[in-house]
Amino acid sequence: MTAPKTWAAGVPAVRHALEYSLEETSVRRTGVTLLTMNQVDGIDCPGCAWADPAPGHRHRNEYCENGAKHINDEATTRRISADFFRRHPVSELGRQSDLWLNQQGRLTEPMVKRAESDHYEPISWRDAFDLIAAELNSLESPDEACFYTSGRASNEAAFVLQLFARAFGTNNLPDCSNMCHESSGTALHETLGTGKGTVSLDDLHHADLIFLVGQNPGTNHPRQLSALEEAKRNGARIIAVNTLPEAGLLRFKNPQQARGVVGHGTQIADRFLHIRSGGDLALFQGLNRLLLEAEDARPGSVLDHDFIRSSTSGFEEFSQHARGIGWDQILPATGLTREEIEGVRDDVLRSERVIVCWAMGVTQHRHGVPTVREIVNFLLLRGNLGRPGAGACPVRGHSNVQGDRTMGIWEQMPDSFLDALQQVFGFDPPRAHGLDSVNSIKAMQEGRIKVFLALAGNFVRAAPDSTVTEEAMRRCRLTAHISTKLNRSHTVCGGTALILPTLGRTERDVQPCGEQFVTVENSMSEVHTSRGRLEPASTLLLSEIAILCRLARHTLDGKTDIPWKQFETDYGTIRHRIAHVVPGLHDFNRRVVRPGGIRLPNPVNEGVFATATGKAMFTCNAWAMPQAPDGHLLLQTLRSHDQWNTIPYTNNDRYRGIHGSRRVVLVNPADLTELGLREGQSVDLVSVWTDDVERRAEGFVVVPYPTSLGCAAAYYPETQVLVPLESVAEASNQPTSKGIVVRLEPSATRLDASPQ
Ligand SMILES: Nc1nc2c(c(=O)[nH]1)N[C@H]1C(S)=C(S)[C@@H](COP(=O)(O)OP(=O)(O)OC[C@H]3O[C@@H](n4cnc5c(=O)[nH]c(N)nc54)[C@H](O)[C@@H]3O)O[C@H]1N2
Ligand SMILES: Nc1nc2c(c(=O)[nH]1)N[C@H]1C(S)=C(S)[C@@H](COP(=O)(O)OP(=O)(O)OC[C@H]3O[C@@H](n4cnc5c(=O)[nH]c(N)nc54)[C@H](O)[C@@H]3O)O[C@H]1N2
Ligand code: SF4
Ligand SMILES: [Mo]
Numbered sequence: 001m002t003a004p005k006t007w008a009a010g011v012p013a014v015r016h017a018l019e020y021s022l023e024e025t026s027v028r029r030t031g032v033t034l035l036t037m038n039q040v041d042g043i044d045c046p047g048c049a050w051a052d053p054a055p056g057h058r059h060r061n062e063y064c065e066n067g068a069k070h071i072n073d074e075a076t077t078r079r080i081s082a083d084f085f086r087r088h089p090v091s092e093l094g095r096q097s098d099l100w101l102n103q104q105g106r107l108t109e110p111m112v113k114r115a116e117s118d119h120y121e122p123i124s125w126r127d128a129f130d131l132i133a134a135e136l137n138s139l140e141s142p143d144e145a146c147f148y149t150s151g152r153a154s155n156e157a158a159f160v161l162q163l164f165a166r167a168f169g170t171n172n173l174p175d176c177s178n179m180c181h182e183s184s185g186t187a188l189h190e191t192l193g194t195g196k197g198t199v200s201l202d203d204l205h206h207a208d209l210i211f212l213v214g215q216n217p218g219t220n221h222p223r224q225l226s227a228l229e230e231a232k233r234n235g236a237r238i239i240a241v242n243t244l245p246e247a248g249l250l251r252f253k254n255p256q257q258a259r260g261v262v263g264h265g266t267q268i269a270d271r272f273l274h275i276r277s278g279g280d281l282a283l284f285q286g287l288n289r290l291l292l293e294a295e296d297a298r299p300g301s302v303l304d305h306d307f308i309r310s311s312t313s314g315f316e317e318f319s320q321h322a323r324g325i326g327w328d329q330i331l332p333a334t335g336l337t338r339e340e341i342e343g344v345r346d347d348v349l350r351s352e353r354v355i356v357c358w359a360m361g362v363t364q365h366r367h368g369v370p371t372v373r374e375i376v377n378f379l380l381l382r383g384n385l386g387r388p389g390a391g392a393c394p395v396r397g398h399s400n401v402q403g404d405r406t407m408g409i410w411e412q413m414p415d416s417f418l419d420a421l422q423q424v425f426g427f428d429p430p431r432a433h434g435l436d437s438v439n440s441i442k443a444m445q446e447g448r449i450k451v452f453l454a455l456a457g458n459f460v461r462a463a464p465d466s467t468v469t470e471e472a473m474r475r476c477r478l479t480a481h482i483s484t485k486l487n488r489s490h491t492v493c494g495g496t497a498l499i500l501p502t503l504g505r506t507e508r509d510v511q512p513c514g515e516q517f518v519t520v521e522n523s524m525s526e527v528h529t530s531r532g533r534l535e536p537a538s539t540l541l542l543s544e545i546a547i548l549c550r551l552a553r554h555t556l557d558g559k560t561d562i563p564w565k566q567f568e569t570d571y572g573t574i575r576h577r578i579a580h581v582v583p584g585l586h587d588f589n590r591r592v593v594r595p596g597g598i599r600l601p602n603p604v605n606e607g608v609f610a611t612a613t614g615k616a617m618f619t620c621n622a623w624a625m626p627q628a629p630d631g632h633l634l635l636q637t638l639r640s641h642d643q644w645n646t647i648p649y650t651n652n653d654r655y656r657g658i659h660g661s662r663r664v665v666l667v668n669p670a671d672l673t674e675l676g677l678r679e680g681q682s683v684d685l686v687s688v689w690t691d692d693v694e695r696r697a698e699g700f701v702v703v704p705y706p707t708s709l710g711c712a713a714a715y716y717p718e719t720q721v722l723v724p725l726e727s728v729a730e731a732s733n734q735p736t737s738k739g740i741v742v743r744l745e746p747s748a749t750r751l752d753a754s755p756q
Contacts, residue, residue, distance in 0.1 A: 004657040004705070005247040036533055037063045037071060040595045044530035046070050046152055046505045047644070049396035049523040050221045051201045055595035064222030070644055073485075074504040075534055078105025080486060085111060085120040094491040098461065098717065099648040101486045107501035108538035115495045125542065125550070128480075128498055133554035135451050135478040135496070142169030142430070144450045146440045149175040149409045150457025151398025152505070154518035154530070156574045157544035158400070159581075160567060161455050162408035164552040166418075167427055167560050171434030172449070175409050176457055177401050178437035179735055180360070183368030184394040185405075186732040191376045191617045193610030196402065198391035198602050199355055200524050205230045206389040208351035212269070213241045213280055213375070214361015214738075215395055218248015218655055219641045224357075224395065229266045237347055240269035242361065243277050243636065243708045244666075247655035271343065275334050277634040277711040278365045278626035278739045280358075282333035283341065284374040285325045285623060290345040291381050292319055302349065304383030311607060311616055312380050318618035322377075325623050333625035335708055353389030354382065359397075361636070364737040368729040370621035377618055385616065386605050396523040397645075403521030406582055406600070411436050420581040427560050437463060438733050441725060444472035452494065453480045455544060458487040461646035464723035464735040465695070482547055484537075487647065503543045507532040511546070513570035518545075519592055521600070527585070528597030545571060626739045628710060632688065633671060636738040637716035637723070646717045653715075658703065665744065666705035666713040675744060679704050682747040685714065687722035687740050695722050699747050712742065 036042030040055050045063055047070040052058060063071075084104065090113055093101065110128045111120035123131070136145055147165045149158055165173055177185070185195035192198075204210065204227045217224040225248055228238060240249040249269045275283060295302035308315050327338060334341070348354060356375050362368055376392065384390035396402050408417055411434035418429045435443055441463060443449040452459075452473065463469045473479060476494030483490070484504045490497070503509055509516045509532055517531040542550075549568040556562075566573045572589050579588035584600040591598050603609070609616045628634050639645070640653035640662065652659045656666070665685060672678065685697045697719050707713055716737060727736045 051522040051524040089118040106537035109540040111499040113497040129554040146172035148454040151401025158404040158407040160548045166429040174437040174440045182732040182734040183363035187372035207355045211356040213358040215359035237270045239271045241273040279334035281371040286330035307383030313613040313615040314618035321620035354384045357393040367624040369731040373619045400520040450477045458646040461717040465725040466721040525600040633712040635740045635742040637719040665700040669704040683744040689724040
């Protein structure tokens with residue numbers, strides 16, 4: 001272990017990215033992919049959903065260290081052949097680590113594992129489609145199938161998948177967003193009438209004050225740091241709210257600019273609030289109370305009365321409720337002093353334009369929805385919505401997670417979308433809401449879901465309660481994964497299991513009508529193209545769209561008039577239909593190829609609030625303070641600097657000074673003393689839940705770390721086993737990957753045994 005870093009990016013970051021790329025791929029492939037990454041007409045980074053600067057303002061190297069790692073993880077020259085599966089039975093693969101499975105390289109041909117066998121064996125594409133179609137058509141109801149999507153899928157693939165699922169007859173469309181920003185979507189829909197953020201990159205550049213709440217941009221959205229640096233040059237102040245002093249929140253050395261490469265870099269956060277786990281609701285409640293009191297003291301000078309009157313509802317009730325929350329509630333819940341919160345109020349009062357950014361440190365708590373609602377209250381008070389330099393910025397994870405939702409990947413799409421599908425395609429889409437991720441697992445457990453098909457992702461590792469989830473998955477009659485790389489979900493098989501290998505985003509996609517591109521939507525609602533450049537990893541790969549269209553043809557067999565064959569040969573024909581279904585994408589084919597693409601309109605920015613009251617809604621949110629009983633801690637499960645979600649790339653976490661192991665638990669030194677634990681000790685993490693089932697993750701090394709008091713941190717997905725399936729956020733049903741009550745027990749596991 002070394003001391004945690006107090007700065008992010010700069011030269012070592014670029015060097016690490018290149019070291020990783022040279023190890024994984026040939027020099028030429030690395031160069032081709034990186035130079036076209038995030039350029040107009042190039043490959044959209046398959047990493048996070050951060051937006052690109054406007055065309056003409058992009059650097060030659062418009063990517064970050066982690067973007068380079070993600071792209072090279074896909075562009076690896078390692079291959080998994082049929083022989084690999086002959087050598088490795090599924091039972092053995094199931095014992096390998098997530099890191100090892102990913103390191104084996106790209107999947108190259110369709111494989112099947114039949115009920116009586118412990119091996120995957122080759123299968124032709126045609127037989128694979130027949131097999132899935134036969135299973136689907138033998139179901140008693142279409143609702144016995146579910147179709148999972150991970151946010152890397154393109155708009156076109158996502159649209160085709162939901163169309164297939166709905167034409168088949170179900171809205172069972174769980175997705176990774178159920179586990180990611182569902183709490184944001186739920187709260188924003190209710191209060192603003194849209195599930196999306198309201199700001200652009202340009203807004204960030206021109207804000208006076210930016211909050212970064214529960215997010216780690218240095219690792220998870222590195223180019224956000226460039227935007228923050230620009231905002232600071234324009235005079236913005238930045239307030240970071242986090243349970244950990246993350247490297248990227250403190251200092252940033254911009255590798256794209258000479259002054260970032262030498263010197264001390266930019267101090268990003270002007271104010272750092274070292275908050276208790278789950279204290280953000282109370283923080284914004286305290287802040288809102290202070291703003292109301294400042295208005296009392298100087299009437300007419302603090303709140304935006306015009307905006308409140310014309311555009312909001314519920315202010316009076318909210319105002320009364322907010323004044324009733326006492327400092328004896330706010331201070332213990334946040335772990336902050338009153339002076340610290342008053343300091344934030346003063347920053348707010350000095351700022352005309354305020355943006356709040358947030359991510360998993362907010363959404364993955366039991367009270368994630370009320371926390372986002374309270375952030376909205378905060379923005380409404382001073383009219384920080386719908387005008388330049390101000391607004392709500394839920395920072396999205398996967399590169400196209402937002403686009404997938406726009407395309408209809410949601411178990412509860414509104415009737416207006418279903419009506420449009422009906423009009424364009426001439427079939428009756430099912431209207432009853434389908435199953436989300438957690439409810440799909442419950443349905444598998446109960447034998448109500450029999451077929452599971454995934455478009456990308458690693459569902460069994462992304463979902464909570466590993467033991468329960470894996471058992472549920474094994475109860476399915478058929479599991480099928482459209483994937484680029486091997487992961488644990490391929491080893492947790494239903495009666496029959498299929499691997500359907502596909503092109504990655506880096507690869508050239510040639511169809512009978514010529515070379516195709518796809519489109520994606522970033523966190524700021526900009527829809528643009530992505531065009532692969534590399535030769536496909538294998539000649540047997542099909543594109544995601546080809547796989548889905550052929551599956552739809554085999555399954556539906558003439559039951560609809562949907563032109564699946566045409567869709568497969570020319571993706572422009574899919575976009576042509578999307579243009580008639582999705583508001584804001586009219587004339588999609590022509591507009592999307594323009595440099596920079598299309599910015600989808602956000603009704604909030606036009607003063608339109610599609611809420612129950614037709615206005616932006618103030619809400620009254622009950623105060624909450626997550627608490628662990630004596631001898632316990634609140635655990636957050638988070639990402640290291642060297643992983644993509646469920647997939648570790650190495651066992652290091654450079655910015656946090658951790659090397660060589662992921663089975664570590666970060667604990668405040670004062671908590672260690674109180675718990676009688678010491679640095680380097682091996683402990684088991686045991687979570688506590690109402691059902692009395694013991695959930696245990698074995699063999700973690702204790703690392704003293706400046707987390708806030710009472711809060712521990714360990715990596716996901718290794719800690720997934722600890723999160724009870726029943727432990728979900730109120731109203732959004734999102735698993736609580738943060739704020740899990742655990743105790744640390746001295747471990748009986750030998751450290752070198754390195755369990756899964
Ligand atoms: N390199 C890389 N980039 C990624 C990903 C990846 O795996 N690797 N994943 C992508 C995806 S899908 C997503 S959703 C995003 C996730 O991006 P993040 O939300 O940044 O992801 P986490 O690693 O979960 O980090 C949560 C952050 O919130 C803080 N936190 C935890 N609990 C609390 C709390 O109660 N209050 C406050 N204020 N802070 C808290 C943690 O200390 C940490 O800094 O990243 C995307 N980008
Ligand atoms: N405990 C805990 N659990 C969490 C979280 C947490 O913070 N803590 N975070 C949650 C969040 S925010 C998210 S988004 C989910 C992530 O959940 P997922 O999106 O399901 O997981 P990933 O790890 O991103 O999926 C990686 C796999 O996607 C496949 N893949 C990669 N690229 C492509 C492609 O181009 N096409 C296809 N077809 N396949 C591809 C590869 O096979 C790879 O192994 O996990 C959630 N679960
Ligand atoms: S910030 Fe996100 S989208 Fe941009 S290069 Fe890095 S990983 Fe890719
Ligand atoms: Mo995510």
